Amino acid sequence: VGQTMLKNKRGRIINxxxxLAVRGLWNSVVPCASEGAIHQLTSSLALEWGRDGIRVNGIGAGWLSTKEKSDPSEPDLxxxxxxxxxxxxxxELTQMLVYLSSDSCGFVNGQTIFIDGGALAHA
Known part of the structure; x- marks a missing residue:
């Protein structure tokens, strides 16, 4: 897909x-390293492909659940x-996804926007 975007001089990639891309966690070396790689891929591709009209950004999701409330048996740690x-x-991620996909954010490139309820501020 990237090659097609380069050929067309236009595209949007959202990783x-x-x-875990920007913080460590006990017993999580592999997940932290792989999430960090995605974060760096976003920055590097934005630099390499930005001049060709391709914007590369990311969304860093915090702890998500599809349940309305946490299960009482689930630890609240x-x-x-x-x-x-x-x-x-x-x-809660969809509006950011729509924004990053749109022409409204034409000057946003190489950014990973964290939607995590403030968890990184706590770190």
């Missing part, structure tokens, strides 16, 4: 990553460290 005091829902 998905998580908070993660929620304790999120300033918003709740897990996010995947639907």
């Amino acid at each position: 998905m990553t998580s908070d 993660l929620e304790r460290y999120i300033p918003s005091r709740r897990k996010g829902h995947p639907n």
